[in-house]
Amino acid sequence: MKALENRMSNYVDVNWLDMKLLRELPHKIEIRRPGEDIVTIGEVSDSVFVIEKGWAMRYRILDDGRRQILNFMLPGDCFDLMSLTAAKSDHSVVAATEVELRRIETHSFVAAISKSPKLAMAFWWVAIQEQAILREQIIRVGRRSASERVGHMILELNRRLAFSMGEETNFVSLPVPQALLADALGLSVVHISRTFSKLRSKGFIATGPEGIEILRREELAKLSDFDNRYLHMEKLRLAS
Amino acid sequence: MKALENRMSNYVDVNWLDMKLLRELPHKIEIRRPGEDIVTIGEVSDSVFVIEKGWAMRYRILDDGRRQILNFMLPGDCFDLMSLTAAKSDHSVVAATEVELRRIETHSFVAAISKSPKLAMAFWWVAIQEQAILREQIIRVGRRSASERVGHMILELNRRLAFSMGEETNFVSLPVPQALLADALGLSVVHISRTFSKLRSKGFIATGPEGIEILRREELAKLSDFDNRYLHMEKLRLAS
DNA sequence: CGCGGGTTTGAATGAGTTCAATCACGGTGG
DNA sequence: CCACCGTGATTGAACTCATTCAAACCCGCG
Known part of the structure; x- marks a missing residue:
């Protein structure tokens, strides 16, 4: 949670956002070894993840083995907000190093952001920033x-x-x-x-x-x- | 509105989404000639746009004149949902052909999506699709x-x-x-x-x-x- | 007819790839 | 302790795909 807090405190007033709400959300902490998939292409994810430690990356493999890494995800980054629409993922996410993940089930996440417009806006901002990085x-x-x-x-x-x-x-x-x-x-x-x-x-x-x-x-x-x-x-x- | 309706009716049940709400939102129709900027890099936009006719594109110019077009925007596409966070745009949007635009002010747009969770989800989906196109x-x-x-x-x-x-x-x-x-x-x-x-x-x-x-x-x-x-x-x- | 924007073609050049060999280093087993 | 791996970084040489520059071409339009 530290990384996400650090990050958010850089762009919102310290006590503006109730991090407590987020911190107390039901979740599981998971560890992935380097090379282990976190999200697999084609699957429908039922969770939102926050990276606590380590690096992960989105990527796709082409038919003949070429690989394109779309972006790196660092501590404090969140994904996949796509899961909110229950769409199939069009790419995979894999642990680049050993990674510690916070997994929050979609329905609790949705419940939290519908209770707190502030939190919703903060995550909207996260999506905006990710788009900018993709561009x-x-x-x-x-x-x-x-x-x-x-x-x-x-x-x-x-x-x-x-x-x-x-x-x-x-x-x-x-x-x-x-x-x-x-x-x-x-x-x-x-x-x-x-x-x-x-x-x-x-x-x-x-x-x-x-x-x-x-x-x-x-x-x-x-x-x-x-x-x-x-x-x-x-x-x-x-x-x- | 036709293009957006066509598009949305392809992925939501016809009467599931109250298009009326969207259609009746206060807006202005604007025309841009080819080459005219719609959003300029560095500016904070106060509106969301829907393309009614024509093609537009996001782009950025590098210091020495190289240009990268990020993506094309076709009839029915919406932008810039970024305006919801009042962030400065990191790229420009320009009309590629003659373009007809529906301009909706951010505050009315926000009011509409907070009234209708269905509408909000539909636009969330639009953002997801755009991310996929960027990837x-x-x-x-x-x-x-x-x-x-x-x-x-x-x-x-x-x-x-x-x-x-x-x-x-x-x-x-x-x-x-x-x-x-x-x-x-x-x-x-x-x-x-x-x-x-x-x-x-x-x-x-x-x-x-x-x-x-x-x-x-x-x-x-x-x-x-x-x-x-x-x-x-x-x-x-x-x-x- | 002639101009201008856009497309096409040719020849020379260049940035980045491929293949293959070498190197550096940490870990492992004898 | 040392030989032996295996992974990743580096280097050289040949090659390829795409760029650049320049000229020709095409076509709609005043």
């Missing part, structure tokens, strides 16, 4: 060069992690192999590696086994045309 | 070849147009220049043209000034790995 992903893979893609992704992950941790840092923990970045950015593993070494040699980043350190944020942001406004991390205002 | 777009530009992208896009437009027209056809009216397809699919205009002629020479499609005719739907769908389930065009079920 940014389209732009990344559609019109950006390899270095721009990599730089942009690093900065996005850094902002989102900072947002859910509640603290600034130039370090991006990257608990996933480069192959996953490749499938997220529509590049080959080989080229991801080459791009990293290019960014390293230019002094923009340093890489280690644990993750990436951003050495020159400004230049990197300029190079990759990164503008974090799309993440909508400013305080939320309610529509009258 | 499919990511897969298209991230992991598909040029011919797959073009074929897949043709089939998507065909399904969506059929859905909003309420009638089957193998013809896809394409009232926009190839340059727009290029910016949507992350390809150059030249390559779009070459790809079309490849698809033509294989006998999959025929092109004319008005649009595209699909000659061999099955083969084309196979070639482009198109599976229309993501469009969620089946009847809606309500979550208890």
